[in-house]
Amino acid sequence: MGIKLMDIVGRFSYNCDIMFRVIDIKEENGKKTAILYGEEFRLVADAPYEDLIRMDLDSRRRLEEKGRSREEQSYFLFRQDVELLKQRREYEVTDGYSNELNYFQMPGRVLHIDGDANYLKKCMALYERVGVPVFGVHCSEKEMPVKISGLLDFYRPDILVITGHDAYSKSKGTIEDLNAYRHSRHFVQTVREARRKTPHLDQLVIFAGACQSHFESLIQAGANFASSPARVNIHALDPVYIVSKISFTPFMDRINVWDVLKNTLTGEKGLGGIETKGVLRNGMPYNKKKEEP
Structure with a gap:
């Protein structure tokens, strides 16, 4: 039986190093080409149909477990960082633990716009696990520039994530040419539209990009953090770790870029950014609801 849509496959020429979903199969001049989305990495790729191998369960499990x-x-590692931030806040708010703990926290709210519904679902589960308030929207990369203004008006987030799939193609141009990328120009346009509404870098913190995205253009357009400086693949969950750290960092503190990147799955080759303020705010008093007798 041949390979069909939504099958999980590997590329024989790459030793099946990455799992892909088959999103589309096109035929031209008697040759079939498959459009692939990475299962763990935010990569979109074209591949000759004959180069594809359906991944058996054992192979899939090995890659999934890894x-x-x-x-x-x-x-x-992320939870360790968050716990250290919490302990420092408690020390400061209680004047060196000399007063009772009686404060509440308002972490930064995230609007996560994703071009892949499956990735969005995984990211939402991780946001919930770490306790970040988040709104998730599935939107194709091409529609993001048109829809971003209305979404910002509706959700009013502190942090914006613009991501999905991307890829650089040598056959389409040099590494500096934005047109040589699958969706980088759409991400850049979306960042520019967001910055028209909120120009200040610390009033709306933006992460933008996916696998192999044009990092420099995204930063110049107004993103605080972006992918991919070395044009490498980034993990599907990397944006979550970056913006969660920002969400839990007090707004009076500036975030060292390396402190944000060090616990991501990809690291500084796939992710980068500029010095940015945190967005968490503390308040008091915290009035616990009394239990009914």
């Missing part, structure tokens, strides 16, 4: 191990390690 991926889960890396995800859990990043999550553990």
